[in-house]
Amino acid sequence: MNIIHFVGYSAVHTSDFLFEMTPAPLDQYTLLLVFTPVQFLLEGQWQEFPAGTAILYAPGQPICYRACRETYQNDWIRFSTDEPLVTQFPLTGVPFPVSDTEYCHLLFKLLTWESSLTSADSGSDLAVSNLLQTLFLRLGQDTARREASPYASQLLRLRKKIYNSPHHPWNIQAMARELHLSAGYLQILYRKMFGVSCMDDVIAGRIRKAREQLAYTEKPVSEVADACGYHNVEHFCRQFRQQTGMTPSAFRRGFSGASVLPAGAPGKAAAKKETSPEIGSETAPYTKYPDTAPFISLSHYNIAGSDIPSDALDPDGNIPPPRIPDR
Numbered sequence: 001m002n003i004i005h006f007v008g009y010s011a012v013h014t015s016d017f018l019f020e021m022t023p024a025p026l027d028q029y030t031l032l033l034v035f036t037p038v039q040f041l042l043e044g045q046w047q048e049f050p051a052g053t054a055i056l057y058a059p060g061q062p063i064c065y066r067a068c069r070e071t072y073q074n075d076w077i078r079f080s081t082d083e084p085l086v087t088q089f090p091l092t093g094v095p096f097p098v099s100d101t102e103y104c105h106l107l108f109k110l111l112t113w114e115s116s117l118t119s120a121d122s123g124s125d126l127a128v129s130n131l132l133q134t135l136f137l138r139l140g141q142d143t144a145r146r147e148a149s150p151y152a153s154q155l156l157r158l159r160k161k162i163y164n165s166p167h168h169p170w171n172i173q174a175m176a177r178e179l180h181l182s183a184g185y186l187q188i189l190y191r192k193m194f195g196v197s198c199m200d201d202v203i204a205g206r207i208r209k210a211r212e213q214l215a216y217t218e219k220p221v222s223e224v225a226d227a228c229g230y231h232n233v234e235h236f237c238r239q240f241r242q243q244t245g246m247t248p249s250a251f252r253r254g255f256s257g258a259s260v261l262p263a264g265a266p267g268k269a270a271a272k273k274e275t276s277p278e279i280g281s282e283t284a285p286y287t288k289y290p291d292t293a294p295f296i297s298l299s300h301y302n303i304a305g306s307d308i309p310s311d312a313l314d315p316d317g318n319i320p321p322p323r324i325p326d327r
Contacts, residue, residue, distance in 0.1 A: 003079060007078070007079070013071070014070075014071065014072070015070050017067040018065075025059060029056060029081065030057040031076065031077050032054060034053045038051075041064035054095070054096060055096070057093055077111060089136060090144070097152070100156045104135060111128060155190060159194065163201075167206075170198075210248065213227060214255065221249060225248075
C-alpha cells in the first residue's frame with residue numbers, strides 16, 4: 001500500500017533555504033532529487049553535492065539540507081509504503097548521483113498528477129504504485145554504480161538519440177566527437193555502462209524500428225530498410241535475419257498470422273493463412289512470435305524509453321507530458 005503525504009516538483013528556493021526535520025516521522029520515507037548544488041548534514045558535518053543528486057531518508061532518519069548557491073531547486077516526495085523496492089532500497093540517508101535526471105523528473109511530475117486524482121479515481125492508486133516502482137528501479141540502478149563515469153548522463157542521452165533516431169548515419173567517430181572523447185575511450189565507457197558496444201546498440205535500435213514498421217505498416221521491405229538507416233536492402237535483410245532468426249518478409253507474415261480473434265469469428269489473418277500459398281506448414285512456427293515479442297520486453301524501456309513507438313517521444317527521446325484539454 002502506498003500513501004503519498006506530500007509531493008511536488010521543480011520547487012525553487014532562495015540562497016537562505018534550510019530544511020530540517022528532527023526527529024523525522026517514524027512511518028514516512030522522504031525522497032529528494034536536487035537540480036542545483038546542495039549541502040546535506042551528514043554525521044554532524046555539512047557536505048556539498050552537485051546538481052543531479054538524490055537521497056532517500058528512511059522513516060525516523062533525521063533530515064537536514066540547505067541551499068549553497070543563489071537558488072535551490074528540487075523534486076520531493078514524502079510517503080508511506082510497503083513496496084519492497086523502497087523498503088529494501090540499498091542506500092538510505094546517503095546522497096548518490098542520478099544518471100538520468102530528466103527521466104526521474106518526469107516520474108515526479110506524473111506522481112504529482114496521479115496523487116491529486118486518488119480521491120476521484122480508484123485506478124490512480126495502481127498508477128502511483130507503478131510509478132513508484134519505476135522510479136525506484138531506476139534509482140536502484142544508480143546506487144549500484146555510485147562510482148559511475150562522469151560521462152554517465154551524456155552516455156544516456158546518446159543512447160536515447162540512438163534509439164529514437166535509428167535512421168541517422170551513426171558512426172563511432174561522430175559519437176565520440178559529440179561527447180568530446182576519443183573513439184576508443186567512448187567504446188570502453190559505453191560497454192562498461194550498458195554491457196553492449198555502441199554500434200551493436202545502433203543495430204539493435206534499427207532492428208527494433210524495423211520490427212515495428214513490418215508489424216504495423218504495409219511499407220515494402222525496401223522502404224522499411226531505408227527508414228531504419230539501411231541503404232542496401234540485402235545488408236538489411238542479412239542483419240535482420242542475424243538478429244531475429246527470420247527474414248523481414250517471414251517476420252511480417254508471422255506477425256499478421258498471430259492476430260487473436262474471437263472463437264469461430266472469420267478474419268483477415270485466418271483467411272490469409274488458408275488461401276495464401278506463401279503460408280505453409282514450414283512457416284507455421286512463426287505464428288508463435290508473441291511468445292518472444294520484443295514489444296513486450298522492457299530491456300530498452302528502462303534505459304531509453306525505446307519500447308514506446310518513436311512518434312510518442314520528443315526529439316531527445318523523452319516522454320512528453322500528457323495534454324490536458326481545457327474545460
